[in-house]
Amino acid sequence: MPDHSANNGPRTTARQAIGLVTDAFTEHSPPPLPGGSAAPDGPLGWEGYDASRARAAGRTGEEESVVFGEADVSGHRCALLAFEFGFLGGSLGRRTGDRITAAYRLARERRVPLVSLVATGGSRMQEGMVALRQLQRVARESVLLREAGVPHVAVLRDPSTGGGWATVGAGADVILALPGAQVGFAGSRVRPPDADPAAYTAEGQLAAGHVDAVVPAGELRGTLARWVAALARPAPGPVPPPAALTDxxxxxxxxxxxxxxxxxxxxxxxxxxxxxxxxxxxxxxxxxxxxxxxxxxxxxxxxxxxxxxxxxxxxxxxxxxxxxxxxxxxxxxxxxxxxxxxxxxxxxxxxxxxxxxxxxxxxxxxxxxxxxxxxxxxxxxxxxxxxxxxxxxxxxxxxxxxxxxxxxxxxxxxxxxxxxxxxxxxxxxxxxxxxxxxxxxxxxxxxxxxxxxxxx
The missing domain is CATH 3.90.226.10 (2-enoyl-CoA Hydratase; Chain A, domain 1)
Structure with a gap:
């Protein structure tokens, strides 16, 4: 379920995060809805759900909790998806799943690296199991991306919890995180009250071997550009052994x-x-x-x-x-x-x-x-x-x-x-x-x- 609790550091909107790491971004439209429209108050008929979505849209200027499209990262073409935590806690619903899977397909079809800017509280309660099943859709797209040999780099913002962390984030080839970000499968409202809070931080996940690097915001663009360049341009053939060093x-x-x-x-x-x-x-x-x-x-x-x-x-x-x-x-x-x-x-x-x-x-x-x-x-x-x-x-x-x-x-x-x-x-x-x-x-x-x- 989404976690809207206090965070360990400043949060960024999806657009701010995109601006932090890209030189240009072209947003793509989401796939059309089956049948042309959504059911009133969602698949469960959850009372007030449409009103909550409308308020979230008014606050954030977004239509959903994920934005996706094509991006330029220091001269390198990428597919990019970014979570908007301000939209219902960056939670995953059916339409969120449509956008995430579309971003994976975009990377696979264009054969360009996928960059995911994660900030999510989990699956959307107002859509019940329909929302939770989006994790299976994301997992399938992740498998197809790997089979195609297309790299995936995730950046964990605050917070990165629940199913979004356990699929989009933890399923990436390279996992970077911003300092102080809350990272963990359990959000702060659902974890045991005596749990060590350090275990649910970017730094704690790094120490435990679940994150590759904690990168300050000011260094993120350069670090991400180097990763994209290195993964997208492999050296041809076997490399020679290093020369012996003298001492x-x-x-x-x-x-x-x-x-x-x-x-x-x-x-x-x-x-x-x-x-x-x-x-x-x-x-x-x-x-x-x-x-x-x-x-x-x-x-x-x-x-x-x-x-x-x-x-x-x-x-x-x-x-x-x-x-x-x-x-x-x-x-x-x-x-x-x-x-x-x-x-x-x-x-x-x-x-x-x-x-x-x-x-x-x-x-x-x-x-x-x-x-x-x-x-x-x-x-x-x-x-x-x-x-x-x-x-x-x-x-x-x-x-x-x-x-x-x-x-x-x-x-x-x-x-x-x-x-x-x-x-x-x-x-x-x-x-x-x-x-x-x-x-x-x-x-x-x-x-x-x-x-x-x-x-x-």
Whole structure:
């Protein structure tokens, strides 16, 4: 049901929101009503419904709670829909559903990105189940948009709650939010009285992995333009691996390690270049995607879309820590998104292995790793992998392209860490260097074994 309660920050009208992010907007007319007219007081004959709609129209100047049409976002053509919260709380009724589904179809038919500016309190009570069923219509259009490979970027305004959040908002490929916006399936009047209010904010949803970025209003136009450009212009073909970065800490990357233990020590050197340095050198700019959409995040994994030579490339990069189940689920999500939109993928491998503590097991380590293996295996877009540090067992291999993995000289790849291998073989800890030699984990060994295509 719509929530008309007080908000956490200033609200914008639909027209103000459109003006905030577009250079030009051409409104489209809604589809004609079946039979030419609506039933008096709506499908339920709810007393006073027509009068409420008329008052809402008088206050807002809008005929419904959604405006849609074609827009120019910094030179990029888009289909756009914007909710008007002042019209019955931005609630969804049958005519709202007509407009939303028309916007999705417009994006699909024109093959231009869809931008949704969400501000809604939920489904319209005065239309009962007829209103609630609009969520199924929106879900179907969302599926068709994905099948067509057309990107969808949602901007969550205040408030974004109920079915509008659970379909238009949460169903988007990229989810941005304005600071302080109320975001959650339950509006403030229907959630438990002892609920933590922070969980229902844009910032809380970001921390829980349900939102990709919280963007101040003054930066929204530029951020949205960069996203639209990156998603709409994928890089052609497989991308080359990044060049190896040199650093004084390891004496440079020109030479190869002499022994297996040397390779392990170089990969573990804290002064070695890490994922962020590689990404910054490789891309003109990066747009982050964060969270597994299941309530989890992994600060040791960087994901998103980067722009290289004006074209979009999806990336997943491990940062040298044990990867959490949420990290693998986020990686799989990003790889599947890239596959739908035709974006090539770059992965950077650097982990001692998957997290293996009790919490990792409780949150589904095995299933999450399997999901990542499957996403890489199923990808129709080219995947390029560069091993930049530690390659610890299956937790590292899950992100490696089967036939297009490269390595730097400061890296190793192994079926298991040398210390753990020695322990399994009941060898003393001081035997780890010898075990490392037996594992043949050096870059040159990996090349000879056919595990990698080359040493960059």
């Amino acid at each position: 004084g800490g390891t004496g440079g990357t020109g030479g190869l390690p002499g022994t297996g233990w040397d390779a392990v020590r170089r990969a573990r050197d804290p002064r070695r270049p890490r994922a962020e340095a590689y990404l910054d050198a490789y891309f003109s700019y990066r747009l982050p995607l964060g969270g597994d959409r299941c309530g989890g995040t992994d600060p040791g994994l960087l994901c998103g879309v980067g722009v290289r030579e004006g074209r979009g490339v999806a990336y997943v990069a491990q940062c040298g820590t044990a990867t959490l189940p949420a990290g693998y689920r986020t990686a799989a999500r990003v790889i599947r998104l890239a596959d739908r939109l035709g974006l090539p993928v770059l992965t950077l491998v650097d982990t001692p292995g998957a997290a293996n503590d009790a919490e990792a097991e409780r949150t589904g380590a095995g299933a999450a790793i399997a999901e990542t293996f499957a996403a890489v295996a199923a990808a129709r877009v080219p995947v390029t992998t560069l091993l930049i540090g530690e390659g610890g067992s299956g937790g590292a291999l899950a992100l490696a392209a089967p036939d297009n993995t490269w390595t730097t000289p400061d890296a190793y790849f192994s079926v298991i860490a040398p210390e753990l291998a020695a322990a399994i073989l009941k060898r003393p800890p001081e035997d780890a260097p010898h075990t490392a030699e037996q594992l043949r984990l050096r870059p040159q060994d990996l090349l000879e074994l056919g595990v990698v295509r080359g040493i960059v």
